[in-house]
Amino acid sequence: MNNKEFIAALAKKRGMSSSETAKQVDALLEVMVERLKENDQITVSNFGVFEVKMRKERISVNPKTGQRMLIPPKLVPAFRPSTRLKDKFK
């Protein structure tokens, strides 16, 4: 299911037009991203947790050349499904 299909399904459910639904989805995502940027944790009950994790810096070695690279630390968005959701798909 790609983005288009998803919007269509959501629009059908909500009884709204696709374009309007797309706008609202964008708005929702914007709010979520804004919170994530502030290092917040977003818990959605019965779905999971959106959070930001920090990956520490590390040294990776290119196996071909043996060249060692220092990969800088970075912040990564992450999603943790709730236990109920996990069990559902198990």
Next chain:
Amino acid sequence: MDSKLNNSELNALFAKVCGLLPSDAEAFTKAFYDTILEGLETEEMVKINGLGTFKVIDVESRSSVDVNTGERIEIKGHKKLTFIPADSLKETINEPFAMFQPVEVDDALVDDEEESASFDDNMEEPVASDDNVEDPGVVVAEIAEEIPVEVISDEPVVASTLNIDEEMPLETVAEVVSPMKNVSTEKSVESVVAEPADAINIVENESSVPVIEQKLSVEIPEKGEQPVYDNSRGFSLKKIFTLSAFVIFLLHVVGFAAFYFFSNYFSLPEQNNVAEPINNRPLQKVENSESHSSLSMAVQDTNFVDSTAVASQNVGAETQVVDTVAPFVMVEALANRKLSEISLADTLDYAFAGTKCEHSVALEETLTKIALLHFGDKKLWPYIVKYNNMSRPNDLACGMIIEIPHLVPRK
């Protein structure tokens, strides 16, 4: 910052942004997540632009170990929900760290100067003092001070969100640097530890075997390749180690010298003790022999004489002087007994002749002391034991009353 939002709080924010009623917003978000779940159930994959992809993936079965029992168990293959963030989301989230770029690590620098390679060249040189262990905190502080400045100067864009960005790098950089510094310090410490061992080897080799100097000349250039500060530190430690080795050697020498000196010193008084009665008593004995005839001597006197004679025998082997000083009778007595018999004869050649006196054992008195007091020879103490039927001669109690026998020579 760092707060936890739940569903309703998010809905409230969402409603505010879109100008929706809170109930509408709630219904929408619920529909949003429900749709995702439905999509996952039907197609096992939902892609949302600006957020990412939710996927249900297969996990193969694998064998593992039960943590509690240690048994081997097999975890069966199952399905798992995963989330792959979209690139755009990744970028926006990682914005505070955007200025960091992967850096090639120069192999030569890896061990000691990783931190300097990882950040910029204008960073200060790694601290090279001996108290390296204390340094990480200082270095971290220095780095943390410098990096944000760079950030602001290099990328004015970031400065707009300064209140967020300035703090983030500070913390993270501090975190980043501290483990690395730890690693490097450990390594440097190891290298330092390794070096002194070489240093000691070198010192020993130089003094003993000239041939190995060739080896040394090979080794030294290798060290020259290392950074200068490392060398200087190694040198000072070399000095310390050679010095300490020298000091320890000196202490050993002094200790042995002291041992020999004092062992001689302690053995001297004993000889004097033994020698004294001989020097004094022969004179008494001479008087005795002059005044009485040898047959009519009092028993006590004979005792005295004999014990002195024995004492003189003991020392006679060691000091020839006694022979010349000792009176004629004693020389005879000496001649009658073989030297080899002396030690045995001392304890066998006497018979008891009644009780001479009673002796109350004083503090710190030993049987040998008592024997010396009454017989003039400490070697005669077994007679006291035998005469008193002492079962445990080592347990001499203070205040104990023991009987001192008269000793009469058997011959």
